[in-house]
Amino acid sequence: MSQMANAITKRERDCLVFIEEYTGKGFPIRLHEIASTMKVKSPTAFNVIKRLEEKGLVESRNGMVRLTTAGKEAARKILVVHRTFESLFCQSGVPMEKACEEASDIDFLIPENNARKVLKRIDNPKVCPHGKPIRGR
Amino acid sequence: MSQMANAITKRERDCLVFIEEYTGKGFPIRLHEIASTMKVKSPTAFNVIKRLEEKGLVESRNGMVRLTTAGKEAARKILVVHRTFESLFCQSGVPMEKACEEASDIDFLIPENNARKVLKRIDNPKVCPHGKPIRGR
DNA sequence: AATAACATTAGTATGATACTAACGAATGTC
DNA sequence: GACATTCGTTAGTATCATACTAATGTTATT
The missing domain is CATH 1.10.60 (Diphtheria Toxin Repressor; domain 2)
Structure with a gap:
């Protein structure tokens, strides 16, 4: 509420930026990778990803995670x-x-x-x- | 966790600053005043104040709210x-x-x-x- | 086919935020 | 002095973000 409609949290921000920087090198990224970098357990990372997905910033398929166009723009x-x-x-x-x-x-x-x-x-x-x-x- | 131990939230920040600016003029402040300024109901404001109290930044007595020394310093x-x-x-x-x-x-x-x-x-x-x-x- | 690695689901917990409803205390009006 | 209004407080509920463990799928590798 302090932010506008499309606000994200610090956690989501960190996650988004990490995916951007990682996939920028052309590698796909795995959830496990995200979790260990953010120093949280997989289910926690999974939930963050899920929220980012709901916000249209991320897509995941077969455990591969990547940014959507909107996600890239946000990053x-x-x-x-x-x-x-x-x-x-x-x-x-x-x-x-x-x-x-x-x-x-x-x-x-x-x-x-x-x-x-x-x-x-x-x-x-x-x-x-x-x-x-x-x-x- | 993104912040240090003594971190406060945006809400708490707004509340703290409002009390500082208000009581700076020498008037005591009432909870009702805080609530209406922050555009929340009394119980919500009450809880914010309570958290600030637990953090040692605020004191309240007889419905009068004021900053502690630590609270003034934080503000x-x-x-x-x-x-x-x-x-x-x-x-x-x-x-x-x-x-x-x-x-x-x-x-x-x-x-x-x-x-x-x-x-x-x-x-x-x-x-x-x-x-x-x-x-x- | 068995195992290891990883993803996912389910369930629980905590803290911040916000509300309604109800109750209590103080204050002022008639 | 009784009553109403105002304000503080408590209790209870809800949501969202964050984080965990434990259990269950799924995939890949040997």
Whole structure:
């Protein structure tokens, strides 16, 4: 209720981003992989996936999980915001690890268009502190 | 679990900040006031207050609610972070209302010391867009 | 065909959020 | 002083997200 209709939780965010980053390399992802990365048991991961599925962000078939078009778009938006704030924190003197962690706590809460404005304000860096492109891939 | 031990929720944050701002003017606050401002029924507000009480941030007696020392300190920290990000958003071209709203979504998630670093990065404004002092009062 | 690895279902638990209904206490009005 | 209104509190219910164990399917590999 504090968020708009299509809100996701931190857990769902972590899961979504992990799938995006993993499957971005062309490998399919298995639930077991997700569970162990998120450090939860399979049924927990299964439920998170199920919720993401209900929200139309993820598809799973034969234990293979992948993002839908909407899911990819959602992940893309989150990553733009993530890298923007990560950059802001780093520019401000926060250590990279901490910057990343804190960006992860807020990147799914802030609309992309506002992050883009912030990006301009901080001199429009093209890559995040990890060297990944901030805007389109 | 995504947060540290003493984490509070968005609801609790809203409640805490509201009490801080209200009682800052020297008036005692009543539960009914809190409930109607937060747009929830009394029992809901009552429960939020109860949780804040358990966390040692609030005291209530005879239906009068006020912050403890720890509660004031927590509210102060939140407001430093709030005003920092509000300023950032405004400087970036986000309308003030929206800037405030979004700052409220994240200000309780970011540690004060990192916000202070961000504050320096954005040219150390002394007041937030509403004209309130950002650092100590 | 048997086993191992993994997915899935069922069932339970906790914490945050929110409600209604009912009750209690204080306050003010007639 | 009796009564009504207002507000706080308790009790009970519900939902959602999160997380677990235990049991059951399913698939793949040997």
